[in-house]
Amino acid sequence: MSAVHPTVGLSDHGHGHAGHHEIGFVGKYIFSKDHKVIGIQFLITTLLMLMVGGALALGVRFQLAWPWRAMPLVSQLTGGLFAAEGGQISPEFYTMLFTMHASVMIFLVIIPILAGAFGNFLIPLMIGADDMAFPTLNMLSYWFMWPAIACFGMSFTVNGLNAAPANGWTAYPVLSAVVQAAPGAGDAQTWWLFGLTLVGVSSMMGSVNYMTTIINMRAPGMTLFRMPLTIWSMFITAILQAFALPVLTAAGFMLVAERTLGFKFFVPGNLLINDAPATVGGGQPLLWQHLFWFYSHPAVYIMLLPAMGMVSDMLAAQVRKPIFGYKPMVYSMAAIAGLGFIVWGHHMFTSGMNPALGMTFMISTMMIALPSAVKVFNWIGTIWGGKVQFNTVTLNCVAFVSMFIVGGLSGIFMAAVPVDIYFHDTYFIVAHFHYVLFGATLFGCFGAIQFWYPKMFGRMMSERLGKLHFLLSFIGFNGTFFPMHLLGIAGFPRRYADPYIHPYMEHLMPINRFITLCAILMGIAQFILLFNFAFSFFAGKKAGRNPWNANGLEWSAPSPPGHGNFDVPPVCYRGPYEYSSPLSEGTDFLMQTDPLRHTGGVGNAGDGHH
Amino acid sequence: MNKFWPFFFMFWPFVAVVLFFIAPSMGWWFPSEAFSPLGVQIDNLFYLILVIVSVTFVGTHIGLGYALWKGVDNKAEKGWFSHGSHSLEVLWSIAPAGILMFISLYQLDVWRTYRVKSAYPKDLYGVAEVTARQFEWRIRYPAPGKKLQPTPQPDDLYTVNDLHVPVNQPVLIRLRSMDVQHSFFVPALRVKQDAVPGTVIPVWFEASKEGGFDLTCAELCGWGHYKMRGRVFAERKTEFEKYLNTLKAEQGFDGVNKPSESGAEIAKTE
Amino acid sequence: MKSFRRLATCIALVIAAGCQSERAPQFASSQQTQGLVKVAQDAVNAELEAGFGSPSQLAAWTALPVDFGTFSGTVTQVNGSTLGLELVPESPLAFKRRAGLLRGSAVLVASGANPAGVLRAESYNVDGKTLSVIGDKGAAVSDVAKVGDKVTVVGDTLQYGRDLYLRHCVHCHGVSGDGNGPTAKYFAIKPRDYRRGIFKFTSTKPTVRASHDDLFRIVKLGIPGTYMPSFMLLADEEVKAMVEYIRWLAMRGEMEGKLVVEMNNDFSQKAAKDRAIAEVNQEFENFRKTELAGKVEGAVGELKEDWEASDAEDNLVVPGAERVASTAESIERGRKLFLGDKGKCFSCHGEKGRGNGASTEDFNDIPGGEPGKKSDVPGLFDVWGNIVKPRDLTSGIYRGGRRPVDIYRRISAGIKGTPMQAFGTTLKDDEIWDLTNYVMSLPFEKKPKSEAKH
C-alpha cells in the first residue's frame, strides 16, 4: 500500500475514492447522509440556538439588574404576546425565561455542539473511516433535533402565546407534575417533555452510531491507544449518553403520563394546590430527582468531555509537543465517566436523603475531582517546554484550561456537604456550572471551530476577528460569572425574580448591574463569532490540507474532504501526538499516516508508553 | 507583545483573589457572621476550603502562565519531545487525592451533627411545625407549656412567616410542604433543608444570638418563589414565652376581652 | 481601542433603548364603561383622569378620604427650578425613604393667606434640603413660589403605595385593581377586583366597607388557602401606604362604576342602538353640561361617606357578649343550630361541614344578573360572577382569620359579596358563639370510620 505525504502530490479539493453518486441539492445539503454535512448542520443549528439561549439569558439578567423595568424588545412585543402589563414582565414570565434559557443551552446547544457537530464531523475523519457506520441513522439523529426544537418552541406558544415551562430545567415534581401548580406550564410543560424525549432519541441514535463506528471502523493501524483524545472523549461520551440517557427518557415518559393520563409516580397524596381537590396516590417526588440526576449528572460530563478531548488535540498541535501523559489522560476521562454514574446524589444533599447516602455521594464526588486535577496538570505539562504560538486556537484552549480550573475548584465547595448546605441553589452554584459549561466547554468549542474550520470549508477563519471575539468573550465572561461567586456567598438564591425584596440582598443590586453589563458585552461578542464564521466562508484565506501542521488522520484528507473523505485510504502508523519528534526531519510534526522509512531508536513512543 | 497573553492569563487570577479580599468590606460576603454553632463550623470549613482552593488556583495559574511565558520564548528548533512522566503522574494523583480525602473526612463530623438523628443534641426543643406553601411559611406552635404534636391540636397557635425560637437552645422544627417542594433557608444560621411534599423532615438548629434572621425559600416553587420571605426571631426564653402568650391571647381574642385590633402585635416586623 | 469605544456606544444604545421603550402602565376602562357610547366613555375617562390621574402621574383628589401623605415646609430660597426647603415637621427618616418617590407629586404653594399655585415635584435632595420642581403647565417656578411661602407636598404616601403596589401586587390584581393581572389567569380562585369597593373579610357591619385595619390585616397575614400570600415581609409603614393606594384604587373603580350607572340608561351602546348617533351625542352634551358635575359631586359625597364610615368605631362588629366557653354542651348546641332551620348552615356547608351542601348543586341566581334568572351551571355565585365553594369547615383553613372573633364576624356580618349572609340579626350572641365553638371544633372531630384508611 502506498502512502503519500499529504502535503504534496494531490489536489486540495479531491473527491474521495468512493466515487461520485449523483445526489441532488436536497440529498447533498439537507437530508444528507454524509457525516461532514450533518456535522456542519449541527454546528450551524447549535450556533443559532446559542443566540436564542443567550437572548433568554439577557432577559434574566435584565430583570435582575433593573427589576420590573420594561425589557428592551420584549416590552415592544407585549400586547398579549408575553405576560406583561404596562411593559413590565410578570414573575412567571421570569421563571419561563430562565427555564428556557437552561433548556435551550443544555439540550440544544452544548450537547449537540459537542457530540452532534464535532463528534459527527471528526470521528470518521480522525479514525480514518469514510463515513459513520450507519449514515441514515446519523441523518435521522440530526433530523430528530428539529422536532425537538419545534416542541421547545411550541412550549413557548401554546396556551395563548405567553406560556412556557416554568419549572426550571430540572422540572422537579410536584411543581412540574401537577398542572395547576405552575402558571403557564400547562401544555407547555408537556411539550417540553416531548422535546426532551426527542433530544434523547437523537442523542441515543448518535451515540450507538459513534460507538459502533469507533469500535469497528478504525483505519488499519489505528489501535485504541493511537486514537486521538478527541476520539477517546467522544467514545466515552457516547457510552455515557447511551447508558444514562434512557433513564431520563423513561422518567420523561413517566412525567408525561402523570401530567396527561393520570398516572401517579411523583405526586404524594393529600396535597392542596391552587384550590384543586386534594391529590391522591402515593408517589414520591424524590424519585424524579434521582432519575433525573442519574442522567443529568453524567450529562455534565457529556457536556464537558468532548471539549477536553478536542482541547488536548488542539493544544498539542499549537504548542508543538506530544500530549503530556496520553494514557493518564485516557484513564482519567474513563474515571470521570465511571465515577460520573455514582455521584448524582450530590445534587440532592439538602433534599433530606439518608445521611449515610449523603456521605457516600460526598466521597465519590470528591474523588471525581481527582481525574480532573490529573487532566489539568497534564495540560500544563503539555504546554511546558513547548513552542507556544498565540493564535485564536491557543487562546481559547488556554482559556478552557483556566476556566476549567475555576469551575473545578469551586465544585469542591459543593462537594463538601456541610458547605453545600449553605451554597445549594445560590448563585455560587450558578457561577460554578457556568464556569464549567460556558467557560470550559464553549471556549473549547470556539477554539475547535477556529481549528477545524479549514477542514470543514477549506478556508481559514480570520485571526483578527477571532482574537477580538476571544478577548471580549473572555472579559465579558469573567465579568459576568466571577462576581456570581460573591453573590452566592452573600446567600443570593437562584431563580428569584426580585431578590431585592429581601433586605439582606438589597445592597447586591449594583453588582448585579455590573454582571448584566458584562453579559451584554459577552452577548455582543458572539455576533463577532457569527460574522467571522459567515465572512470567512467567502473571504477566508484558502487552507491547504494541513494548515496547522498537525498529525491527525483528518489532516491527510483534502480540505474540505469530498464524499468518502480520503483520497488515499489512510493507514495509521503511530500515535497522534508526535510533534517535535526527533524522527521527523525538517518539520516538527510526524503525521499518523507517515510510514517513516528512516530507522531510529525511539520508534513508537507515540503509543503513549511512559 | 508576545508576552501579553501569558501575562493576561496570569493576571486575572490575581484580580479574582483581590476581589475576594475586598468583597467582605464591600458587603459582598456572608449576610452576617454565622449565628449558630454549626454555622460557625460550616464557615470554618468554607474558609479552610477557600484557602486550599485559592492556593491551588493561584498556583496552577502561575504554572500555566509560566509555561506559556517560557513557551513563547522558546527559541529551540523543536519543542521538548516528552510523552510524560510516570513519577509526576503519580505525584499529582496522590497529592490532590490526599487533600481531597482530608477535606472529605474533616467535614464528616459536621454533616453527622447536622443530619444524623443519633448525633442530634440531647436537649432538642420541638418548637414548631413549619408548613411551606405557595408562597409563604405557615407556622404552628404548640400551646405554651405543651409539647409539639404531630397532628394539629385545638389549642395550637398559628402564625405566618414569623418563626420565633428561644436563643442558645437547639430547637427542632417539623418541616412540611402543603403543595410543591420548597426549601427552608436561613442564611444567617447556615440552615437549609428542602421541604418535600408527602414527608415530614425534622430540622434542628441553634441560634446563638438574639435577633431577627431572614428566612427564604431556596428551591423553585413557582412564580412567587422570590416572595417567600419569612423571619426567624431568636429571643430569650422569657421573651419567647411571652411571645407565645401574646399569640395565645391574640388567637383567643373574642372581640370583647382584649382591646388590640390592628393585628399589629403579631404582625410586628423589624 | 476604537472597537472598545464602539462597543461602549453599543451598550449605551441598548440600555437607552431599554429605558425609552418603557411603556407607562395605564388604567384600563371597565367593561361597563366600554359599553357606553364613545362620548360618554370619553367623559368618564376624563373625569377619572382629572380626579385620579394615571399610574405614573397620580392625582390627589383631596375630597376623598384617603391619606395622600403630605409634607410641609417653608421656602428658604428659590434658585431656578430648585427650592430650598425647611421641612416642618422634620421627620428625616421616613422622608428619606420616600424622597425619591416624589416625582410628580403636587406641590401646593401658599403665599401668606392665599394659595398662590401648584407646582410639580421632581426630586428632593435630603441632605441639601432642596426640592426640584417644575411649574404646572409650563408656568415659571419663580412666579409661583417666593421665599417665605408655605409649601405642601401632597401625595407621597400614595406614590409610595403605588410603587409598592406595582412591585408586589400588580401582576395579580392588575394596574387598575381589576383582579386581572397577567398571573391571575392561572388561579382557581380569582384575585380580588377592588373596583366594587367590596372586600370579603372585614370586621365591619354587613353594609359597611372594609376598614383600614381589615385591609392591613389581610395584606399582612395573607389569606390561607388562596394564592394571596402574607406580606409580613413588608414593614408596617409600607403596608399602610399600600393599603392607602388600594383604597384609592377601589374608590377610583367605584367612581367609575357610579358614573357608568348614571349614564347607562341613556348612553349605553345598547340604549343608543336604534338612535341616530348625532342625536345621542347632542343629548349627552347637554347632560355633560348640566348634570355631570353634580353627579360627580354626588358620587364623591357617597364615597366619602361610605369610606369614612368604614373606620367609624360604631360600625365595627363587636360581640355583645364574651365567648361562651367551648364546652361539649356549647358545641352540641352549636351543632343543633348548624343543622337547624334558623341558620340552615348545612344547606351550603353540608351536614358534616364539608362545604358540600345541597345548594351547591342547585341552580342559583347570579348576583347582578337579570333578577330571577338562574345560572346554567349549578353552584353558588359571588357578586363578581365567580362560583364560590362554601368553606370546608373540617379543613382547619379559615380565610378570614382563625380567632374566635373572626369566626363570630363571619357568622354575624357574613362575607361581603358572597352568598354567606349576615346572621347577626337572626341569631343571638350566645347562639353565634355556640356556632363558633362548633365550627372551630369541626377539624378535630374524629374522622368517621369510613374515611380512615383500612
Add this chain to the structure above:
Amino acid sequence: MSHSGTVAAQPPVKMGLAIPNSKLCMWLFLGTEIMFFTAFIGTYLVLRLGSPGWPSDVADTHINVRAGGVNTFVLIFSSYLVVLAHESMLKHQFQKAWKLMCAVLFFGVVFLGIKSMEYKGKFDHDIVPGHIAENDAQALQKLVNEFSKSRDAMTNALITDDPKSEKKLSPAQKLVGLPQLISSESDTTKKDALKALGELRDATAQLKEGVRKDTLVLHTGTDHEVNPDITTKLEKFRTNEHTARYFTAHDPHPMVYGNVFASVYFLMTGFHAIHVIVGMILWIFPILRGAKLDASYTDWVENSGLYWHFVDLVWIFLFPLIYIVEFGSHAV
C-alpha cells in the same frame, strides 16, 4: 503494535471486533434498552418499598398470574424458535426459517392477545391509574360521580333539546321537567325508559345525600362486605334493559396505593408490549420476502433475534416482579 522502531509493519486491515457493525450496534442498543427498563424497575421497587401497604391481593388487583405464566412460556418458546430460525438461515434452509419466523410472529400475537385480555380485565374493574379510590370515602365519591355520569348520559340520550330554543339545556335542567314528560309520553317503551331514568336519578340523589350526610357506609359486617344497599342498586341498573346501556358505574373498590400500583403495572407492561410490537415488525420484513428470502437476511434475522431475546428477558424480570413476588405485608 511493535516496539522495534524500524519501518513500521503494515498493520492489519480490519481493526475492531470481528462482528458486523449491525450486530455490534444491536448489542449497544440493547444496552441502552436495559437502562431504560432498569429505570422502570427501579421506579417500581422504590415506589413499592416506599409505600406502607401495597395491593398484593389478587382479588383487589385482578392480576392474572396464570395468564402471565402462560405468556412467559409463550415468549420463551418463541425465543427458542428464533434460535432455530437463525440456525436454518445459516444452513440456507430459508423456507424452514420462514416458517419458524411465522411461528414466532404468531406467538407474538398470542402474547399480545393474552396481554390485552389481562388489560381488559383491569379496565372492566376500572383499575386504571388516577381512577382508583384509595379509601372508602373516595370510593363512595367515585360511585356517586359514576352514577351522576350515567344519569346525565341517559338524560341526554332520552330527552333532546327543544329544537326551537337556541339554548342548550344541561342534563340537570332537563331533569326538572321529567315528571311532565313521563305523564305526557304515549309510547310505552319510552315511558318505561323515562321511568327508569327517574329511578336512576333518585338512586343517584340518594347516594349523594348519603355521602353528604355521612350516613352511607361502604362496608358492612366484620368481613367488610360491600354494603348490600349499594350492590343491589348496582345490580338493578346493570340488569335493567333501559338503563344498562348508559350505566357505567363500577363496583366500589378502594385499594390503598392502588393508583401507584396501576401506574407502574401499566407503565412496565405497556412499554414491554410496545417492544413486543416493535419486535414483531422486525420479523415482518423477512417474512414478507416469502419465497425470495435469502442469505442477505441472515444478519437481519440474527439481530432481530437478539432483540427478541431481550424482550423475552425483560418479561422474565417483569413477570416475577409484578405477578409473584411478595415483599412482605409491611415493607419498610
